[in-house]
Amino acid sequence: MSGPAHRPGEHVRPPGGAAALVCGETVGEDRVDALLAAAPPRDREGRPESLARAERQRRRWATQVVVVDELARRACAERGTAPPQEVPQSLLPAVAAGDVADLGSIVAVALARSPAARALLASLEGEQEVPEWAVREYYGNNRDRFLTSDALRRGVEPFDEATPEDFLPYERVREGIVRELRRAAGRRAFFDWLDRSRSAVVYAEGYEHPGDPAHPDHEHRH
Known part of the structure; x- marks a missing residue:
């Protein structure tokens, strides 16, 4: 059952020590704390105020990773997709405090950490249809690769x-091109899904997106 509706940007702290509400739940x-413990920061030098700011941002960054995992779990359940086995903690990447606002790092670590996110990405990739014209167009526009x-x-x-003999035949490279185009389309579909799904998330104060301009020390880098 969904919880009460909240206005976008509204700060709440649901009972029970929650970092966020996803679809009202x-x-x-503790899930954010677990990720922070599993991926300790490498940057420990600097002024106290800078370190404090970096740690606030790192908590917000970790919340995003956890939220992506939660959203992906729900999406997998709706699709009837079973996530693979959990990733051993020893394989999780360490995260530098200076990287906490990097959107790419959020998704990269979410995919490294979350079996549900990987399963969803694989499912979306498998659904992508690559038309023959797109494959031939890629072959023609990227001749240097062949x-x-x-x-x-x-x-x-x-x-x-170059002459035609200088290139690998289309039939020989076609399947590789299809795989590459399907993979790219799957990633676009994953990001589109994530953008839509985030509208169902409400963050508690101190757990907002690190690039959210509503909090004073926001940072947004690519």
Whole structure:
């Protein structure tokens, strides 16, 4: 059952020590604490005020990773997709305090940590249809990627002096192109899903997105 509706940007602290509400249900602070403990910061130098700010941002960053995992678990349940086995803690990457506002790092660590996020990405990738025209267009527009070994040794310019014999045949590289285009489309679908799903999240104060301008020390980097 969904909880009460909240206005976008409204700060709440649900009972029970929650970091966020996802579809009205609580995501506990303990899950954020567990990620922070599993991925301790590498940066321990600097002024106390700078370190305090970095730690506040790191907590917000960790909340985003946990929220992506929770959203992915729900999406997998709706799709009937079973996530694979959990990742051993020893394989989780350490996270530097200076990287906490990097959106790419949020998704990268979520995928490294969350079996549900990986399962969802794989499912979305498998659903992507790659039309033949797109494969042929890629082959034609990226001729430098399909030079033969001999042509590479001779330093052939793929868009100038090359002849048809200087390129790998389309039939030989087609499946690889399909896999690459399907993978890219799957990633776009994953990011589209995540953007839509985040609208169902309400964060407790101190757990907002690190790039949210509503809090004073926000930071947004790519």
